[in-house]
Amino acid sequence: MKQQRPLLLARSIVKSFGPTSVLKGFDLSIAAGEVHAFLGGNGAGKSTFIKIISGQHERDSGTLEFDGRELGGSSVSPVDTGAIAVVNQELALLPHLSVAENIAMPRLHRATGIYSERASRAIAVEALSLIDPQFARTSVGRLVGDLTLHERQLVEIARSLGSGAKLLLLDEPTANLTAAETGRLFAVIRRLISETNLAVLFVSHRMREIRQIADVCTIIRDGKTAVDRSPLDAITDREIVDFMGQSGEPDQRAEAQADEAIHVRSAAETESPVGDPIIVKLDDIQLEIGPGAVIGLAGAPTGPSALIEALTGIAGKTQWDIKRKGAFVKYSGPSAAARAGVGYISGDRANKGILATLPIIDNLMAARRVIERRRIARNEEIKQGQSLLDALKIRAGSLWDLPSTLSGGTQQKILVARWLTLKPHLLVLEEPTRGVDIRTKREIYALIRKLAAQGTAVVWWSTEYVELVELCDTVLAFDLSGNPTAVLRHSEVNETNLADATGMAA
Ligand SMILES: Nc1ncnc2c1ncn2[C@@H]1O[C@H](COP(=O)(O)OP(=O)(O)OP(=O)(O)O)[C@@H](O)[C@H]1O
Numbered sequence: 001m002k003q004q005r006p007l008l009l010a011r012s013i014v015k016s017f018g019p020t021s022v023l024k025g026f027d028l029s030i031a032a033g034e035v036h037a038f039l040g041g042n043g044a045g046k047s048t049f050i051k052i053i054s055g056q057h058e059r060d061s062g063t064l065e066f067d068g069r070e071l072g073g074s075s076v077s078p079v080d081t082g083a084i085a086v087v088n089q090e091l092a093l094l095p096h097l098s099v100a101e102n103i104a105m106p107r108l109h110r111a112t113g114i115y116s117e118r119a120s121r122a123i124a125v126e127a128l129s130l131i132d133p134q135f136a137r138t139s140v141g142r143l144v145g146d147l148t149l150h151e152r153q154l155v156e157i158a159r160s161l162g163s164g165a166k167l168l169l170l171d172e173p174t175a176n177l178t179a180a181e182t183g184r185l186f187a188v189i190r191r192l193i194s195e196t197n198l199a200v201l202f203v204s205h206r207m208r209e210i211r212q213i214a215d216v217c218t219i220i221r222d223g224k225t226a227v228d229r230s231p232l233d234a235i236t237d238r239e240i241v242d243f244m245g246q247s248g249e250p251d252q253r254a255e256a257q258a259d260e261a262i263h264v265r266s267a268a269e270t271e272s273p274v275g276d277p278i279i280v281k282l283d284d285i286q287l288e289i290g291p292g293a294v295i296g297l298a299g300a301p302t303g304p305s306a307l308i309e310a311l312t313g314i315a316g317k318t319q320w321d322i323k324r325k326g327a328f329v330k331y332s333g334p335s336a337a338a339r340a341g342v343g344y345i346s347g348d349r350a351n352k353g354i355l356a357t358l359p360i361i362d363n364l365m366a367a368r369r370v371i372e373r374r375r376i377a378r379n380e381e382i383k384q385g386q387s388l389l390d391a392l393k394i395r396a397g398s399l400w401d402l403p404s405t406l407s408g409g410t411q412q413k414i415l416v417a418r419w420l421t422l423k424p425h426l427l428v429l430e431e432p433t434r435g436v437d438i439r440t441k442r443e444i445y446a447l448i449r450k451l452a453a454q455g456t457a458v459v460w461w462s463t464e465y466v467e468l469v470e471l472c473d474t475v476l477a478f479d480l481s482g483n484p485t486a487v488l489r490h491s492e493v494n495e496t497n498l499a500d501a502t503g504m505a506a
């Protein structure tokens with residue numbers, strides 16, 4: 001490999017949050033012109049390190065050089081000059097401002113400090129066009145608060161793709177994107193690298209993507225560098241997973257705990273017997289969602305979202321014809337759906353999933369409280385909460401910590417945990433493994449399979465075809481305009497058919 005002076009050089013970085021020691025002498029170096037995959041299990045410290053580089057956290061000790069200068073202290077931060085650009089894992093857009101304002105504000109501030117509507121729109125259109133020209137034309141005037149999670153992710157990325165950055169920090173930018181959008185993002189990254197010698201630090205738990213885009217990888221484990229700048233060609237997936245280590249092979253004790261946690265009886269279990277299939281129909285597409293089935297939804301977000309909103313009582317109006325036991329099914333809202341035995345895990349973790357101001361225990365018990373509509377004894381809640389933490393190997397200080405102290409993937413596990421004890425007759429999941437590391441993904445698959453084996457019908461929307469192929473008996477595919485195009489069954493569920501039916505290459 002070419003010997004160059006690193007653009008970023010981090011040595012012996014140490015960072016703790018109170019008693020939690022996260023980085024324990026971590027080293028990483030990034031060269032100009034490379035895509036550097038930054039890998040590690042959930043809670044390993046990737047986002048923490050990115051926030052240290054981008055000045056959102058202070059390191060306790062260690063040296064950090066960027067472009068030949070020490071970072072931190074009183075000097076002007078490269079983030080403020082635009083030399084370092086960052087896309088954080090949890091998006092940081094202002095919902096009451098327009099797309100144009102969100103993209104342009106930071107840059108206008110740098111140039112003149114004067115806000116111009118026209119200039120903002122031009123900047124925003126240019127930036128968004130890099131990833132999605134059509135979205136650029138239609139979205140600049142819209143309020144960010146009205147966008148879907150998926151659209152917000154595109155806006156956040158566009159904001160970072162401005163001119164002038166030498167280092168781009170991308171903390172799971174593709175977690176909410178379809179394969180097609182990810183492909184466009186990668187094309188932009190490659191172009192910027194060839195034109196400007198940009199360096200990219202890229203966090204993702206999607207192995208295939210990492211191999212598509214990254215040149216080298218650094219793996220963090222137990223707060224230290226487990227693998228330092230290995231070329232990706234020189235390391236196998238298996239080795240990567242082994243180096244990430246962390247939760248260890250799924251151990252039998254945890255499996256037993258998971259069984260116990262799932263089998264906890266609740267009122268809902270008796271009230272929402274499994275058994276009757278749900279029939280969903282639109283034009284000539286018909287799908288039976290029977291007990292124990294794991295049904296995948298694939299394609300651009302519009303189609304799956306519309307069906308999910310209909311199934312979970314979010315949509316007031318729907319084109320879908322949904323019946324159970326011959327009668328139309330329609331709920332007045334998500335709580336009514338929950339009480340009728342329909343579980344829902346939103347893909348928009350930050351806005352529609354995690355209750356940010358409430359401790360972990362309340363987050364774990366939220367669905368049960370809504371369904372049972374009674375006061376559940378505190379002791380019972382604590383016991384169940386603790387057994388869920390153990391079963392899912394959720395690393396949290398205590399049940400009274402706030403979710404903001406948990407890593408992104410760990411927050412996702414909390415959302416899944418919410419429904420495990422309730423045995424809904426239908427569980428609707430939007431990207432439930434978003435941001436979840438490879439090992440933990442397998443644990444979540446196993447948990448969902450167990451629920452299905454007990455009779456819960458599962459509807460699973462994923463933008464990752466591999467996941468749908470691994471998990472689903474049947475997949476309903478949608479085209480780019482959101483129309484259902486095909487129902488694939490059993491051996492038909494493969495990546496080629498999914499790409500054909502959705503109009504989106506994998
Ligand atoms: N503000 C905070 N207060 C307390 N603890 C925190 C805080 N932020 C992060 N942590 C802890 O630091 C550890 C590392 O978290 P971090 O978010 O950096 O992990 P990560 O590698 O990005 O994981 P993921 O893949 O799930 O995103 C976790 O144990 C987390 O609970």
Ligand SMILES: [Mg+2]
Binds near residue numbers: 046409
């Ligand atoms: Mg993270």
